[in-house]
Amino acid sequence: MSLVLPTEDWPEADWAMWTALRAQGGPLDDRGALAHLRATSLKTLRIRYGRWLGWLSRTEPDALSLSPTERADLPRLEAWLEDLAHTAPMTRLMFVEGVIRVLSAAAPDADWVMHRRLRGALKRDAGRGDPARKRGRIVSTKVLLEAGLRHAGPHADAAATPLEAMKRRRDGTMIALLALMPMRRRSFCELTLGQSVLLMEDEIIISLSEEMTKTGVAWEAPVPPQVEPVLRRYIEDVRPYLMARGNQDHARLWVGKKGEVIGQNHLGSRISDLTLQLTGKRIPPHFFRDAAATTLARLSPDAARLIRPVLGHAGFQTAERHYIHAKTIEAGRDYAALVKSLKGRKS
Template sequence: MCERGYGMLVGWLDRNGQLDPLAHPCDRVTRDLIRAFIIEYSVGRAEGTVAGAVRGIAYVLRACAPPDGVDWLTRLAHRMTNTAKPSRPKLPRMVRIADIVLLSNRLMDIGLDKLGQGHRSGAPIYRDGLIIGLLIHRPVRRRNLTDLRVGHNLIVNDLGIRITIPREETKKGVPFDGYVPKRLEQAVFTYLDRVRPVLLNSDIPDEGWLWIGRQGRRMPADDISIRVTKTTRKHFGRDLSPHLFRDCAATEVALERPELIGMTKHLLGHMTPASSQKFYNQATSLTAFSRHSDVIRKLREEGS
């Protein structure tokens, strides 16, 4: 991610005729250049995205000239990161885990019923239900969900269905190694044995990708996001993106089992619990929102 941010700056300098290939990386940045880069890069992008790019530039420069790199740029990046406003508020889109699990089960039941009646349309419905169920139980990032491949990082053994993702394939460099929860095991086996073969195209070699989409091909990450978002919007009246499942999971732990809040580090694949708390735990806001609703309800009851 840091390399990507720095690469965008280098590309921008090159397009504007201001790139000196022989200059030390730290000598390629000035306050005026960074200001101009931010102005141009900010068009159409969320504040957090822009802050992430600037932070990437600053961190690459720290690696090139340790330990401080360009000190003023690092301070700027941290300030931008801490003050960036979310492009969309998360709280209004939050859904309780129990409701998500019910939706997942309902979709899989509908899918199986349709397949039992000979309707192929039941296969994608079942698949979407399983994706939603797996996301809320094992909220891996979208990229890692998309890259699940039978026999490679999704392995059936005597203990169950194991998911293993090496550190070089995770955003935070933290490996993931865990099992599909027992309550979902049979659903995964049903998908592999009955549903996935319906989704496959006999004219296309089966490379083992878990999620099969249109025309029997591997399902791209964007298609997974679209299907999950459309499905949750239809049933909950709000958009629940795959990434937001991580917020829901961390918040549920904080609300229902606060003594286990440390587990969110492992659940979300973070280096420390602080990351889970800072970026994903909406429990304080959710509790305040619920109390506010209770006050309004009581006032209405007293008024009537």
Template sequence: MADKKILYGDLLRRCLPLALWPAADRTAWDSLFVEGDILDGTVGPGAFWKPTTQINYRQSYGRWLTFVIGQGLLANNQEAPWKRVTPERVAAYLAQLVEQDMSSWTIWGRMAGLLCLIEAMAPKEDFGWLRRIVRYYERQTVDRRKKAPRLQPSHIMLDWALRHIENAQHRAVQHVGDRAYRNALIIGLLSCCPVRLANLTMIEIDRHLVRLSTGYVLRFAPNETKTGHLFSAPLSRELTAPLDQYISVVRPRLLKGPSHARLWVSERGTPMSGRTIHEAVTVTTEVAFGRSINLHLFRDCAATFVALEDPEHIGIVSPLLGHVDPRAAERHYIEANQIVAGRRLRSSVAQARKILPPSKGKINK
């Protein structure tokens, strides 16, 4: 059993590494990835999980084990992992996460990861009560995020990006201008091609970003996308010249060491990590539009823009975002109709107020 001393202090917030998991838990984890034979059903449920999915589930379960061990709830190394997941213990676990001031989004992620992994380990057990908890925090996450006020029309964001790309070239301090140019270019790319963070991070020149005579195309192989489908989309022609300038002039200045193929380069000359890109995007958009726009919100912005401005072509949303289920596009169409209805209502109310007679007397409070 892992030494409880390693869990004290700040380490109480961390995810227990796989090497320190109890023997029964490591065995259960390994059984999820048995290759087996797909025809006779002996393939482990995790055999087809993407590496990012494996990492998310492993971290969520590791955080659960940190709680279990820290609370002295680990009876022995051979106890079946799913036997420890009880409503009482999960309630105490949730209380600890809340006490640590975790956001509803983070709590939802930890609980969803725990649910998915424990159901994979014990498919015959009933964890409906845990599924209800996950759904509750999912709703809380949506409510608290209040996405609508943060959405920006795609053409507005592209226009902002192009103007700031131009301004960045005239900054007095070159490295500040190069960083501003790069960040504005990322915003411009996302405004017309809102790819997921993992794909945005991995972009390599001449592999994912390909220069054609008509402009640039962004391509990802099936094994590089979340859905497992090929993704290929042309970028706005207005980004062609800025991308040419970035690749030939700005990017080489950002490189301070050995060259690499990754498109986005940090101030240290290394490939930008997903976290660094996320911070650059959220900070830049907060300054630009008054509210931060994360990577996933760019996808909502694009879908809502199409639904509002070009509803006859709402069908382009699913392939644009790499969705397999067209119901995702339908949801944005419904939301856009609600926005239009709200606009019309506000206009009608404003017009009606103009013809009201002057108010007589005071309103009773």
């Protein structure tokens, strides 16, 4: 039996609640409280809430006849947490936080004080996750940059076939670009020529719209000069070669060996495998962000101040969010200028 109750099996009250929360609204209808979320965020919340309903259906099916808010009392949530004791603290936090977020959005006037205290306790218990997961796997930006440039240059030149050479130039370009412009995997995969990748005579601009970032904050910066030549070569030579092999016609930046769009999972595995091969450490795309933060922090206290807006981290307070919104593009350009100084520095 699946741990997540499929939406078609949800109680009618829960499905009606979920539908109302996602409603886009209209001239005469209110917009749902979660309608502003992206599809990926809604899917995550749906799975977490479905996990809660799945547990109830197995352990206390009679509770499904209660209203969604009534059945989510503290004793039941604490009993659920006991059943989740085999999972990591961060996992328990994410499940309970998802349920509380859905229900508090549906019933904002209900008393959620004790639920939020429970969430706070789980946050303290979870801390920042399992540090062992990243221990020894965060290398400097310079190491990643040099590995990418080597793969796109000398390694590609030594390839046995033209196709292998093109694939190495593509892969090395991806690693080098991520090293200096760390972005989330989804945003990286969705880069599109003419929209988020602007090719100009003297520079290439990466421009992420609000829809392409997790925080809903636009981000823009020129591609640093260390990477610009290999990215331009990929766009002008490598990508057309691969596109022609599959007779493809689309504008996505990263393509497979027959010009097909590269999916997030494939890209993540590819980057992880290549970094293991090139650096001796398996580094998935999201660890490039940690590498950038670590590198900035080591450069100087002033450089460390760029970490938050460069990585697109937004706080919970509205004032902080607006501050980041105003500073993000400026910080992206400052970061692009700062990484120029990495050339020649020791890692």
